Amino acid sequence: MPKSENGSAQGFVRCADCTLRVRPAFKPKSDDEIAITNSLKISHRAFAAGSPLLHQGQNDADLFTLFRGWAFRYKTLPDGRRQILNFLLPGDIMGLQASLLDAADHGIEALTDVEVCVFARRRTWELFEKLPQLGYELSWLGAREQNLVDENLTSVGQRSARERVAALVLSLYRRCEQLGLVTDRTMLFPLTRQDLADALGLSLVHTIKTWTYLRRAGLFATNAGTLTLVNPRLTERWASYYEREMKPRPIL
Amino acid sequence: MPKSENGSAQGFVRCADCTLRVRPAFKPKSDDEIAITNSLKISHRAFAAGSPLLHQGQNDADLFTLFRGWAFRYKTLPDGRRQILNFLLPGDIMGLQASLLDAADHGIEALTDVEVCVFARRRTWELFEKLPQLGYELSWLGAREQNLVDENLTSVGQRSARERVAALVLSLYRRCEQLGLVTDRTMLFPLTRQDLADALGLSLVHTIKTWTYLRRAGLFATNAGTLTLVNPRLTERWASYYEREMKPRPIL
DNA sequence: CGCTATGTTGAGAAGAGTCAACGCGAGTGG
DNA sequence: CCACTCGCGTTGACTCTTCTCAACATAGCG
Numbered sequence: 001m002p003k004s005e006n007g008s009a010q011g012f013v014r015c016a017d018c019t020l021r022v023r024p025a026f027k028p029k030s031d032d033e034i035a036i037t038n039s040l041k042i043s044h045r046a047f048a049a050g051s052p053l054l055h056q057g058q059n060d061a062d063l064f065t066l067f068r069g070w071a072f073r074y075k076t077l078p079d080g081r082r083q084i085l086n087f088l089l090p091g092d093i094m095g096l097q098a099s100l101l102d103a104a105d106h107g108i109e110a111l112t113d114v115e116v117c118v119f120a121r122r123r124t125w126e127l128f129e130k131l132p133q134l135g136y137e138l139s140w141l142g143a144r145e146q147n148l149v150d151e152n153l154t155s156v157g158q159r160s161a162r163e164r165v166a167a168l169v170l171s172l173y174r175r176c177e178q179l180g181l182v183t184d185r186t187m188l189f190p191l192t193r194q195d196l197a198d199a200l201g202l203s204l205v206h207t208i209k210t211w212t213y214l215r216r217a218g219l220f221a222t223n224a225g226t227l228t229l230v231n232p233r234l235t236e237r238w239a240s241y242y243e244r245e246m247k248p249r250p251i252l
Numbered sequence: 253m254p255k256s257e258n259g260s261a262q263g264f265v266r267c268a269d270c271t272l273r274v275r276p277a278f279k280p281k282s283d284d285e286i287a288i289t290n291s292l293k294i295s296h297r298a299f300a301a302g303s304p305l306l307h308q309g310q311n312d313a314d315l316f317t318l319f320r321g322w323a324f325r326y327k328t329l330p331d332g333r334r335q336i337l338n339f340l341l342p343g344d345i346m347g348l349q350a351s352l353l354d355a356a357d358h359g360i361e362a363l364t365d366v367e368v369c370v371f372a373r374r375r376t377w378e379l380f381e382k383l384p385q386l387g388y389e390l391s392w393l394g395a396r397e398q399n400l401v402d403e404n405l406t407s408v409g410q411r412s413a414r415e416r417v418a419a420l421v422l423s424l425y426r427r428c429e430q431l432g433l434v435t436d437r438t439m440l441f442p443l444t445r446q447d448l449a450d451a452l453g454l455s456l457v458h459t460i461k462t463w464t465y466l467r468r469a470g471l472f473a474t475n476a477g478t479l480t481l482v483n484p485r486l487t488e489r490w491a492s493y494y495e496r497e498m499k500p501r502p503i504l
Numbered sequence: 505c506g507c508t509a510t511g512t513t514g515a516g517a518a519g520a521g522t523c524a525a526c527g528c529g530a531g532t533g534g
Numbered sequence: 535c536c537a538c539t540c541g542c543g544t545t546g547a548c549t550c551t552t553c554t555c556a557a558c559a560t561a562g563c564g
Binding site: 075077078079081082083085096097100101105106125128129130132133135136138139140142143144145146147149150151152153154156157158159198200201240 | 327329330331333334335337348349352353357358377380381382384385387388390391392394395396397398399401402403404405406408409410411450452453492
């Protein structure tokens with residue numbers, strides 16, 4: 001159980017023992033690659049739900065991989081309005097922008113209790129230089145994240161409230177499915193209504209009303225922090241959603 | 253004068269002669285680096301305004317650098333709604349996502365007549381492997397573009413119509429300023445109202461009304477495809493805008 | 505000259521926001 | 535054990551931003 005806000009380091013998981021890497025969503029790695037990755041991993045930390053993993057403006061951020069749990073990337077305006085840029089699931093990279101550029105323009109916050117693999121930020125350039133394969137995969141993961149943000153921007157800019165909600169649920173469901181986190185059409189769903197609102201660019205009240213409407217329309221059901229996608233086809237139709245198929249991706 | 257929709261190849265500009273690279277916005281490059289970059293550049297093409305530079309879904313895209321002119325990156329939904337993700341100015345990279353992942357989820361279109369430097373897509377991995385410095389800079393440029401998209405998503409999700417217009421104008425102005433494309437507070441401004449609307453996530457009519465309102469409020473003035481930022485301070489206030497200072501960046 | 509693409513304006517409709525009240529469960533302290 | 539607060543979720547009533555429809559202006563072009 002993660003207890004520390006500061007990220008306690010109990011239970012280092014060696015890359016060779018990674019339970020995540022072996023899932024079908026990820027590209028197989030050679031023993032060599034696993035050893036190299038492991039040598040770059042400087043620690044394994046746990047954070048409680050709600051902990052900040054990266055501060056907006058922070059300029060000494062490490063590079064993380066999310067090992068377990070959910071998180072989100074966000075930006076806030078001076079007056080406090082907050083936009084959630086994308087959600088992070090196991091295997092996703094955190095702090096790449098902050099490592100490449102000199103500071104992070106966004107924050108990252110844990111949505112559930114999480115565990116992360118920590119890679120030294122100072123070594124990012126070293127990594128590109130000495131392990132081009134990993135540098136390439138890092139860029140790959142960055143490009144993939146940008147795809148998600150592109151999709152969200154299109155959603156917020158062009159879709160109606162109902163379409164946005166349906167599209168977000170579908171997108172998260174698809175990603176969880178890929179990771180084997182869905183059983184019986186049911187997945188963990190730790191977002192509050194406010195989180196949803198901030199991700200969708202809608203007010204809290206309107207988000208709740210739209211959510212309720214779609215739930216009653218039979219798209220999905222929620223129960224104690226889980227979500228069941230009752231009718232995927234219907235949800236797709238509500239979302240004007242269409243999807244690129246996803247190939248196995250690199251894992252750090 | 254570019255005439256070809258297909259990208260004619262008159263006037264190869266060698267990296268050593270690049271008029272862009274020497275501007276203060278870009279990091280100085282050693283002679284070695286310039287020679288290497290030049291060896292990777294396979295052609296120099298011109299496209300007319302309105303030409304597609306990258307098709308949504310295209311899977312054999314090359315890697316471009318925008319050498320002259322404006323372009324934009326966009327996504328369309330099945331029913332035709334279009335979201336402009338970000339605008340591209342000289343020095344910006346195009347097709348990185350498409351090269352790293354297997355296909356582009358977005359399109360790119362020329363907004364003015366443009367010239368681009370073409371780098372072979374097949375060599376992207378080779379590039380990371382043999383020239384880690386360039387691989388790193390590519391990632392850097394990717395991270396920077398994501399910053400722009402993050403900012404746009406925040407704008408579209410959280411700002412009111414007037415704030416959005418002001419923020420977009422300011423952002424483009426700042427970028428042009430960096431590139432030395434502003435004289436007398438005046439810059440080229442080739443966007444149609446429809447382009448603005450698609451970038452801001454607003455309807456055409458409302459975009460026009462908001463634009464007119466802010467113009468009358470004295471923020472900026474437009475004339476024959478140019479824009480003059482009459483009152484930068486006032487524009488900042490309308491935009492709830494604040495900016496990270498920009499350091500010199502790599503150029504490919 | 506009439507075409508078409510782009511820009512402008514007004515009026516009414518619809519979507520989304522704001523304000524306010526209330527329910528509910530988890531803690532907490534008397 | 536109860537009253538209390540606090541965070542979160544829900545709903546209704548009303549407001550206002552934004553969208554849609556439609557008419558008209560203007561400029562470029564065959």
